[in-house]
Amino acid sequence: MEDRPKIELSFTRWDLLLEALGWMTLIATWIVPMFYYSSLPERIPIHFNAAGIPDGFSQRGSLWIIAGINTFLYVGMSLLTKVPHIYNYSVDITPENAEFQYRNAVFMVRYLKTLVSAIFLYAMVSVIMVALGKWEGTGSWFLPVFIVLMMGSTVFFLVRASRGKRHKKTAQ
Numbered sequence: 001m002e003d004r005p006k007i008e009l010s011f012t013r014w015d016l017l018l019e020a021l022g023w024m025t026l027i028a029t030w031i032v033p034m035f036y037y038s039s040l041p042e043r044i045p046i047h048f049n050a051a052g053i054p055d056g057f058s059q060r061g062s063l064w065i066i067a068g069i070n071t072f073l074y075v076g077m078s079l080l081t082k083v084p085h086i087y088n089y090s091v092d093i094t095p096e097n098a099e100f101q102y103r104n105a106v107f108m109v110r111y112l113k114t115l116v117s118a119i120f121l122y123a124m125v126s127v128i129m130v131a132l133g134k135w136e137g138t139g140s141w142f143l144p145v146f147i148v149l150m151m152g153s154t155v156f157f158l159v160r161a162s163r164g165k166r167h168k169k170t171a172q
Helices: 013-039 061-082 099-133 141-164
Strands: 043-046 052-058
Touching: 013 052, 013 061, 013 141, 043 061, 043 099, 052 061, 061 099
Parallel strands: none
Antiparallel strands: 043 052
């Protein structure tokens, strides 16, 4: 790997907003099941087909697995924001463009970890609401919206990186 500049990035307002939203969704994936756990049946839906209809069931304790996976992914992605100089980039990183490229990449990771955490929270709420008989499933819109949000945002940030600014000041 080339010797890339190591820059400590300060938080922008957008970074702080995403961090706050991400932490709120992460904490909610632990609080929501605590609130509903005792009223849930022993078997709950744990998997939904592409149409959003439950097609797999497990013990209600499986809710903690959802929260645990969300936590593992969130913490892992948070650690990645600390080392943008080790990411793969579609452009050469120079001292002139490093700050823009690192900020763009770190913001993408922050955005994606917040989005993933929100998706896990929605999945958690869906499991609970279906188990309680209040919903029939996640909705047929869930999978397409999830794919568009994940792929669309990734493409946005990659295009932004390829058109990247070559100066130190950024638009963020």
